[in-house]
Amino acid sequence: MKVIVKKDYEQICGIVTEIIAGGIRKKPDTVLGLATGSTPLGVYRELIRLHRDEGLDFSRVITFNLDEYIGLKA
Numbered sequence: 001m002k003v004i005v006k007k008d009y010e011q012i013c014g015i016v017t018e019i020i021a022g023g024i025r026k027k028p029d030t031v032l033g034l035a036t037g038s039t040p041l042g043v044y045r046e047l048i049r050l051h052r053d054e055g056l057d058f059s060r061v062i063t064f065n066l067d068e069y070i071g072l073k074a
Contacts, residue, residue, distance in 0.1 A: 009042060010042065013042035013043045013046060014046065016040075016043045017043050017046040017047055017050070020032065020043070020047060021047065021050055021056055024056060024057070024058070024061060025056070028057060028059075028060045028061070029060040029061070029062070030061055030062075031061075031062045031063070031064070032061060032062070032063045032064070033063075033064045033066055034063050034064070034065050034066065035065075035066050035067075036065055036066065036067045037067075
């Protein structure tokens, strides 16, 4: 595992976005596990911007959207 430390939320969102976008450009049919909640929203906003402004193509990407329900009753 590679650990990246940055000064603030915006910087880490930029790095994560670059990693994801680079992976999609290299392998357009990539599979992503995406977290829910508010933590990844900055990354998702930047990915949307790349799609709109630079044409980042998600048409062949497959996603699994992850969520945690530990401790909830059935």
